[in-house]
Amino acid sequence: MRVEIVAVGTELLLGQIADTNSQWLAERLAAHGISSHFHQHVGDNHERIVLAFRTALARSDALIVCGGLGPTQDDITREALSAVMNQPLERDDDVVEEIRRMFSARNREMPENNLRQADAPRGATRIAPTRGTAPGLICALGQKVIYALPGVPYELSEMFERAVLPDLEERQRQRGHRGVIASRVLKTWGTSESALAEALSGRFEALTGGGEVTIAFLASGIEGIKVRLTARGDDLAQVEERLRGEEGRVRELITERFGDIIFAVDNQTMEDVVADALASRGWSLAVAESLTGGLIASRLVNVAGASNWFRGGVVSYASSVKFDLLGVDVGPVVSASAAQQMASGVRALLGATCAISVTGVAGPKEQDGHRPGTVFVGLDVAGSVDHTTLHLPGDRPRVRAYSAISALDFLRRALARTP
Amino acid sequence: MRVEIVAVGTELLLGQIADTNSQWLAERLAAHGISSHFHQHVGDNHERIVLAFRTALARSDALIVCGGLGPTQDDITREALSAVMNQPLERDDDVVEEIRRMFSARNREMPENNLRQADAPRGATRIAPTRGTAPGLICALGQKVIYALPGVPYELSEMFERAVLPDLEERQRQRGHRGVIASRVLKTWGTSESALAEALSGRFEALTGGGEVTIAFLASGIEGIKVRLTARGDDLAQVEERLRGEEGRVRELITERFGDIIFAVDNQTMEDVVADALASRGWSLAVAESLTGGLIASRLVNVAGASNWFRGGVVSYASSVKFDLLGVDVGPVVSASAAQQMASGVRALLGATCAISVTGVAGPKEQDGHRPGTVFVGLDVAGSVDHTTLHLPGDRPRVRAYSAISALDFLRRALARTP
Numbered sequence: 154m155r156v157e158i159v160a161v162g163t164e165l166l167l168g169q170i171a172d173t174n175s176q177w178l179a180e181r182l183a184a185h186g187i188s189s190h191f192h193q194h195v196g197d198n199h200e201r202i203v204l205a206f207r208t209a210l211a212r213s214d215a216l217i218v219c220g221g222l223g224p225t226q227d228d229i230t231r232e233a234l235s236a237v238m239n240q241p242l243e244r245d246d247d248v249v250e251e252i253r254r255m256f257s258a259r260n261r262e263m264p265e266n267n268l269r270q271a272d273a274p275r276g277a278t279r280i281a282p283t284r285g286t287a288p289g290l291i292c293a294l295g296q297k298v299i300y301a302l303p304g305v306p307y308e309l310s311e312m313f314e315r316a317v318l319p320d321l322e323e324r325q326r327q328r329g330h331r332g333v334i335a336s337r338v339l340k341t342w343g344t345s346e347s348a349l350a351e352a353l354s355g356r357f358e359a360l361t362g363g364g365e366v367t368i369a370f371l372a373s374g375i376e377g378i379k380v381r382l383t384a385r386g387d388d389l390a391q392v393e394e395r396l397r398g399e400e401g402r403v404r405e406l407i408t409e410r411f412g413d414i415i416f417a418v419d420n421q422t423m424e425d426v427v428a429d430a431l432a433s434r435g436w437s438l439a440v441a442e443s444l445t446g447g448l449i450a451s452r453l454v455n456v457a458g459a460s461n462w463f464r465g466g467v468v469s470y471a472s473s474v475k476f477d478l479l480g481v482d483v484g485p486v487v488s489a490s491a492a493q494q495m496a497s498g499v500r501a502l503l504g505a506t507c508a509i510s511v512t513g514v515a516g517p518k519e520q521d522g523h524r525p526g527t528v529f530v531g532l533d534v535a536g537s538v539d540h541t542t543l544h545l546p547g548d549r550p551r552v553r554a555y556s557a558i559s560a561l562d563f564l565r566r567a568l569a570r571t572p
Numbered sequence: 573m574r575v576e577i578v579a580v581g582t583e584l585l586l587g588q589i590a591d592t593n594s595q596w597l598a599e600r601l602a603a604h605g606i607s608s609h610f611h612q613h614v615g616d617n618h619e620r621i622v623l624a625f626r627t628a629l630a631r632s633d634a635l636i637v638c639g640g641l642g643p644t645q646d647d648i649t650r651e652a653l654s655a656v657m658n659q660p661l662e663r664d665d666d667v668v669e670e671i672r673r674m675f676s677a678r679n680r681e682m683p684e685n686n687l688r689q690a691d692a693p694r695g696a697t698r699i700a701p702t703r704g705t706a707p708g709l710i711c712a713l714g715q716k717v718i719y720a721l722p723g724v725p726y727e728l729s730e731m732f733e734r735a736v737l738p739d740l741e742e743r744q745r746q747r748g749h750r751g752v753i754a755s756r757v758l759k760t761w762g763t764s765e766s767a768l769a770e771a772l773s774g775r776f777e778a779l780t781g782g783g784e785v786t787i788a789f790l791a792s793g794i795e796g797i798k799v800r801l802t803a804r805g806d807d808l809a810q811v812e813e814r815l816r817g818e819e820g821r822v823r824e825l826i827t828e829r830f831g832d833i834i835f836a837v838d839n840q841t842m843e844d845v846v847a848d849a850l851a852s853r854g855w856s857l858a859v860a861e862s863l864t865g866g867l868i869a870s871r872l873v874n875v876a877g878a879s880n881w882f883r884g885g886v887v888s889y890a891s892s893v894k895f896d897l898l899g900v901d902v903g904p905v906v907s908a909s910a911a912q913q914m915a916s917g918v919r920a921l922l923g924a925t926c927a928i929s930v931t932g933v934a935g936p937k938e939q940d941g942h943r944p945g946t947v948f949v950g951l952d953v954a955g956s957v958d959h960t961t962l963h964l965p966g967d968r969p970r971v972r973a974y975s976a977i978s979a980l981d982f983l984r985r986a987l988a989r990t991p
Contacts, residue, residue, distance in 0.1 A: 165598070166598055168599025168602060169788065171592065172590075176589075179584070194611035201609050205610065247868060272658070351684070371583055374640075374726075381583070447861070447887065459889070460889065463889050466866060467888040468859075468881060468886070470869075470873060470882050471879070502897065503890070503897070504896075507717075544679070547702070550874065
């Protein structure tokens, strides 16, 4: 079964709202091993909705349509379904009564428009609404099927789980389809997407032939570069085993070539990993930031329970704040020694076990003779100091974001080496 | 010109990432009066990408393709373009040299894979990359055109503005398309989208009839709630006049009902406005942040020239940092007096003219008897202190983001009242 998602609404084409429905549905389908090869967005226009449906029916086995089932004049998914099925719309008296009842129960007058929600193409099956007034529809067309769901995410998700997913799974079974799909994401920091791809090219080719596990790369800014393994199999146990096996091989290749650059798995973030390493040792952290201007601290406080290990930080943007508050020697502030002094200074000032610091040139101009993108990271772990020098590409926001993840990664590696 | 957006990437079909590129592009196209009737998502599969392109070419005049131009094996947009154009891929030696140069400038070894980025179908025009290594492509097919852009949003947006938009506008002109469209965005902070819509309902109806200017609302998180006026006309002068007239009426209605809630226009941000107010007075600013954890400081340093007026800040996440470093009275730290003491404390500590501070409950649990979303903002302008209390909706990240913009808005209003 290949399912195509068609999201209906002019607001999508104008960029006024993000299409969260397609992403949510895609994730749910993938989790159940149901393939989806295409998505479409189309506006509230009869001819174009019909064209989008026909296009989807030609290349997919099932359609999930989101939106256009509301009561107003721009809700025309029902009419488009009627055209594609070549069946007239019929008004269901029971649904009419149900809609009237819902309005009177809320003591509200019912606009006549609302009765349009009782219309459905002849032959369609209704999905009763439990969270709104719009019924969903299941429209069979020979061996293919169109599911129409309301665009309100909260209504859509409930109907999908209750009525669409079971129906899709039954159709899969009837076609003799078995199997599930699952993914594992390895997050890395410290090399490029292309270098990773090259190091794993052997696996890539090995997997392309077999097809049981696939591999993909995704550069995700401050979340690092992701390596995604996706496995198919008859059941969850088999898929898990395939993922485990492939993860082991991929980890070995990456570590052999680049060292300890895999910092997290799946939804874990860099700050989660640092938080775990600190909390498990009962240690606390302080940060001193110059060019990142609070970015590192603002990421750290997003971790649940940060108050257990995060003391706080100093944004020492002006040089005099570095000298007066953090005890940095008066002189150039973009240097390795300034970074180390910032770390030791903020550690003492806030009474933390460890501290990291960042000073550097965000650009666009040079500073202290250093080119934009030159960044010094300082570290003080229980009195033992260290530093690293970065040369980062990009404009100011990019240099800042990369500096933040690089500093956290420097701390992560230091903690991993510290018993 | 009808433009179709085709976003390429298996991660979209698996629901692993949100398609922010299509939304961003759709908004930019709409702002320039260019229609878009369909969007598609397709995975990293040659046959299916080719099918998606052919489908789009059949129903649209131009395609903007996002993604699949990277250096790795799963980046196959170039091959699909070659198939659709029926032209072989050719490697450009100048681009090869450029890619080698970029790697050697960063002292990094170039994986052989990266040279694939120098490939393009014969007859295609390259868009030079300024923010990454992937060139974009402009591929003419008779009267139609395909623009291929990298999927990294930061690279995509720059190439779109520099190369795609001017080319699309030129094609519109060649087709005899006349008339221009322009927008003005008024950014507000301090009321709800529905209250704004109600206050402007008279204008909304007046404009719906005429059609020369339209009005739309867009809740944009920490950028506030935007009121967008869009005017069409024969030339720029006419459009500007229409916008000016309508902006005056809308400003009057908003200010009459809600006071000074319009903080910026178009691309101006809250921090830009605060920066101007400080710089014009020759004043400096310091911040003390608890629940926002550096978020305010990290926004302020994004303003060009921030070092002229931004001293820095203290992220006083642990209570003892508030007591010891900022001189807050030992006791409950979620209170109006703690907020004021934080502001005065950081102002003195960093030697600034003004200071703002934030303390409160991000949630999900209560603190000091206050419900999640209760936030106190402190202010010290040249020794004159003030505070405000907020009750914000949402989860932790939302409460933090709203606290940050609210604190900056509190400072903005205070500066506007100060001669």
